[in-house]
Amino acid sequence: MQTEDYPKLLGDIGGTNVRLALKLSPDSEISHILNLTLRDHAGAVEAIEHYLAQVGASAGPKRPRTGCLGAAGPVLGDHLQLFNAPWGFSIEGLRQALGLTRLRVLNDFTVLALALPHLPSTELVQIGGEPPAPGMTMGVIGAGTGLGVSGLVPNLHGQWSPIGGEGGHVTLPASDDHEERLIAVLRARFGHVSAERVLSGSGLVVLYEAHAQMAGVDAAVLTPADVTARGLSAQCPLCAAALNSFCLFMGTVASNLAVSLGAQGGLYIGGGIVPRLGDFFVRSGFRARFDAKGRYTGYLSRIPVFVIHTPYPALIGAAQA
Template sequence: MVPPLVTLAPSADGTAAAAGPGLIADIGGTNARFALVGPDGVAHDSRTLLCADYEGPTAAARAYLAEVRPPAAPVRGAFCVACPVTGDAVALTNNPWRFSVEATRQALGLDRLTVVNDFVANALAVPLLTDADRVRVGGGASVPGMPVAVLGPGTGLGVALLVPTGDGRVVPVATEGGHVTMPATDAREAAVLERLARRFDHVSAERVISGAGLVNLYQALCGVEGVEPAAGEAAEIGRRALDGEDDVCLRALHLMFGMLGTVAGNLALSSGALGGVTIMGGIVPRYLDLFRASPFRAKFEAKGRFRDYLAAIPVDVVTHRYPAFVGLAGLVV
């Protein structure tokens, strides 16, 4: 599917939204977050629903609308989903939901429904976020008119690009970069990845840079170091690392952030992302201080002859609570 050209601005007079609010949704592996968008392009009345409680996006959207009771029925919708979007049929990667875009549009009574990859929505938000919505982690100034790489761990590892066209518009490019092969850059990483290769036929970046990936790394690191695991879930590993009560948990988290640096550096080189690299997802902002103290930036820049090239590229961590809503809002106004 050819990515759309998008102008990142609401209609000047609000006429496009006069008939009713826009309905937006960020659908991931665990949660579906809904909101309405008014003529000003600002999302409001957001709610988070558990995907497991509903058969699909139609049922979840109806439950959301029944709760917030907008004064007028939405006529336009924009959903982002954590999976490839190549046509009418959508199948979530880490979620059993399967749906037709057209059937969903009809069931919800919408005139238009746009469905994009979740990191396309995140990428579209990047130029619209303020300095208060991000934290700089090294690098120099972004180069205007150059691509921006967007990636981040959550339930999975999302990756997208934002390519300016030079005429005030951008092309958001969805990728499946989370499934590239994860390389080892030192002996400890090699030992951990070797253990994971016994479990998985392909150790992708997402296998080690995500919520489930943190568990995989922790368990493999415990095996390498010959200790019994003391935590079983990503949240517990993160808590023990954050509280300073478990050095293995801390090493696992730093290992994941270092691997994220390797993948982000590879992406920046491959895409020419002199416009900057933006880190999103729920994990990094939650552990921001540990992230800044981790090997991320060193691994990001460790590309031999191109160290200086990467040292100049700024990396921002987005702290906005729902950046995808910012990107989706521009698709319904």
């Protein structure tokens, strides 16, 4: 980008939170980062204008001229509708309302994929595998309000191209008899059981309730934070079982993504849930399940998996677009 393209508005619009920032010049650091709650604002224009007022950029030299936003939904034409939240907007309408000369809106995990080569190594926790193969495809998956999936693919000229897809909504596979029974419980309740149905905040509650049903006990009314806290502390065996199932299903779905993409450059895990699980996730059956591909176990076992602990990785990706 040229100097006249700055300041640049950067954004990561999820199903719960809206993270916004500015890049004031081509060589400046990302700054003025604020995290807003989506439900507190009627729409994208209102949230962004509120943000600009908060950081003193409503007018004058800090007012953004261009922007790039990642949004948690499929970007199909001009209209974007968030999948797990009520916001919807016209991209061109948003550009005009904000007075930007250019606005790029991408799927939030497409933006996250753009960040992968730029993430500090000190903010990545590797779980197994070998060093990443230079210049090879990278995959990224992450559970939060929903489940995001993308990849970063090198073209024939050595440049990176991100994938815009909705892989979080693939059908959830079972890897053993126990998971067959668990998915049968979920199928009776929901019909189609997607990966996002269990690999998300609400999915932690769904897994807890399914384990309670299989055990023949009444489930308590719990939030995702409750399930996580009680599972990590071993206070509730059913919550711990839910977390274990979460880690195993993440291993299956991440492995399928890695082998589909040929992600010898590494498989990266973002989102809000896995980093919070910390050592529990590292010690879980995730990596063994990730590698369990029969004749292709050797292929998978070479692929490094990195948990992203960078505070705002999608904003780094937005700065690249």
